[in-house]
Every structure is written in structure tokens, then in C-alpha cells.
Amino acid sequence: MAIMKQCSILIFTLSFLFFSHLLCSAESPAAAPAPPGPPDIIKILKKANQYTIFIRLLKSTQVTDRLVGELRDPDDGKTIFAPTDKAFSNMKSGSLNSLNDEQSVQLVLYHVVPIYIPLDQFQTVSNPMMTQAGDSGDGEFPLNVTTAGNAVTLMTGMTKTRIAGTIYSDGQLAIYRVDQVLEPMQIFAAKSSGPAPAPGKSRKGAEKSKAWSLALHNLALFAVSVIAFALSL
Numbered sequence: 001m002a003i004m005k006q007c008s009i010l011i012f013t014l015s016f017l018f019f020s021h022l023l024c025s026a027e028s029p030a031a032a033p034a035p036p037g038p039p040d041i042i043k044i045l046k047k048a049n050q051y052t053i054f055i056r057l058l059k060s061t062q063v064t065d066r067l068v069g070e071l072r073d074p075d076d077g078k079t080i081f082a083p084t085d086k087a088f089s090n091m092k093s094g095s096l097n098s099l100n101d102e103q104s105v106q107l108v109l110y111h112v113v114p115i116y117i118p119l120d121q122f123q124t125v126s127n128p129m130m131t132q133a134g135d136s137g138d139g140e141f142p143l144n145v146t147t148a149g150n151a152v153t154l155m156t157g158m159t160k161t162r163i164a165g166t167i168y169s170d171g172q173l174a175i176y177r178v179d180q181v182l183e184p185m186q187i188f189a190a191k192s193s194g195p196a197p198a199p200g201k202s203r204k205g206a207e208k209s210k211a212w213s214l215a216l217h218n219l220a221l222f223a224v225s226v227i228a229f230a231l232s233l
Contacts (some may be wrong), residue, residue, distance in 0.1 A: 007178040038071035044168045044175060045082060053088040054111075061105045067112070071173060077116025079174045081154065082167060083181045091181055095188065103187050109133040110141055110156075110184045119163070133184060141184045142212055158183040 041064055045051040058064045070076050081109035088096065099107060110133035118124065128142030144155045152163040168175040 014228045038068050039168070039173050040171075041067060041080070041175070045197060048082075048167045048177075050084045051082055053085050054082050057108050061101075061108050063108045063112070064107065074172065077134075077172045077174075078113075079113040079115065079176070081111045081113075081163070081176055081178045081182060083111070083178050087179050087181050091183070095183075099187070106133045106141070106184070106187060107181075111178075111182055112144070115141075116168065116174055119150075119152070119166055119176070120227065122152045122163075134186070137162075143182065143185050148228070152212065153179065154182060156182050157185040158188050 042055055042058065045055050045058075067078060067080075071078060110131050112132045113129060114132050122145055125145050127144045129145050131141055134140035142157070146153045146155070150207045154161055154163070159180045159182060161178050161182070164179050166174070167177055188216050
């Protein structure tokens with residue numbers, strides 16, 4: 001009797017634990033999967049190859065961190081024009097290294113549009129197109145776009161290039177390849193103009209011109225004096 005009683009208690013206990021586990025499983029739904037994070041821009045560009053210099057600029061200016069933070073908001077879209085390494089090699093020698101920190105940030109942000117633009121929607125964009133480098137409406141960092149069929153052309157006033165292909169597009173972020181660096185006039189127009197004359201040379205020229213004028217004046221006075229003396233004879 002005692003053994004049967006112990007078996008009954010054991011069976012009851014096991015049954016209770018089993019049904020308790022089933023009840024807890026039914027009442028505790030599986031946790032929802034965490035929403036995916038923003039796309040990894042650097043990883044995308046590395047996978048596409050030929051963007052080493054642009055990646056370096058994104059990192060050194062910390063623009064990548066800024067874009068990742070903004071893309072955490074699913075309602076915040078971005079369009080990036082990524083110049084190839086060859087595009088940077090086509091720039092005027094030394095022009096990239098001559099930029100200060102602020103200009104480097106502005107150059108990178110000039111390649112970023114603060115909205116997501118599918119490739120087939122550029123014809124709806126109003127010119128000048130705003131970039132994250134500045135307010136194009138005030139004449140700062142304007143970027144103009146024209147379309148002809150499937151061709152999309154970008155014009156800065158300094159450079160002109162077409163979108164050469166799509167690197168990435170997911171409905172929030174679009175990254176397009178460009179074969180020329182988008183050089184904003186705000187930065188590069190002054191650099192492309194010739195150097196001003198050296199102050200020393202300008203002053204020297206002015207002094208030389210003044211001396212020559214004085215000599216001519218003295219010569220004229222001498223001639224007048226000679227003529228007056230000749231007439232008095």
C-alpha cells in the first residue's frame with residue numbers, strides 16, 4: 001500500500017509539472033525578433049570594391065556615424081553618390097589634400113541627399129537639389145540634376161557626371177556610383193582661379209611707374225624752359 005501511495009504521489013507530481021509547463025508555454029508567446037538595424041554603408045562599399053578613398057573620407061570626417069544615427073529612424077531616407085577611386089584620381093593634383101577639416105566634411109556631405117530617391121524618380125527632383133552640405137536655396141552647394149530616358153546627369157558648376165550604376169537600394173537608402181567627384185563651387189571655385197600677384201611685386205611695379213612718370217614730368221619742364229629761353233633771344 002505504501003509503495004502504491006508513493007507511486008501515486010510521484011505520478012501526480014510529474015503530471016502537475018508537465019501541465020504547468022504546457023500552460024506557461026501557451027501563456028508566454030515567443031519574443032518578437034528585434035527590428036533590423038540601419039544598413040552598414042562601409043560594408044556595402046567595401047563589398048562593391050573601388051571605393052577605398054571615399055570610405056576613408058566617410059570615416060575620417062565621421063559622416064558615417066552621423067548617417068547611421070539618422071538612418072535608425074525608418075522615416076529618414078538618404079541618397080548617396082559614391083565616387084570611385086578612379087574618380088578621385090581624376091581630380092586636380094593636390095586639391096583633395098589641400099582641404100581643411102571643415103571642407104572635407106562639406107565635400108562628403110555634398111555627396112549625400114537627405115531623402116531617398118529611386119533611380120527612376122530623379123525626373124521629379126526640383127533644381128537645385130538640396131544636399132546635406134548646405135542650403136542650396138541660398139546659393140550654397142547647389143547640385144543640379146537632368147534626366148534623359150534612363151540617364152541621370154549631375155552638375156555642380158565645376159564637374160558634370162552621370163550616375164553610372166546602383167550599388168545598393170532598399171527603399172530607405174540608395175547608393176549610386178559616380179565616375180567623377182562632385183566638386184562644389186563653394187570649395188573649389190576659389191582654388192581653381194589663378195594666384196593673386198605677390199604684394200612685393202605689385203608695390204615694386206607701382207614705385208617703378210611713379211618714378212617713370214616723375215622723369216617724364218621733369219623732361220617736359222626742361223623742354224619748356226629751353227623753348228622759353230630760345231624765344232627770349
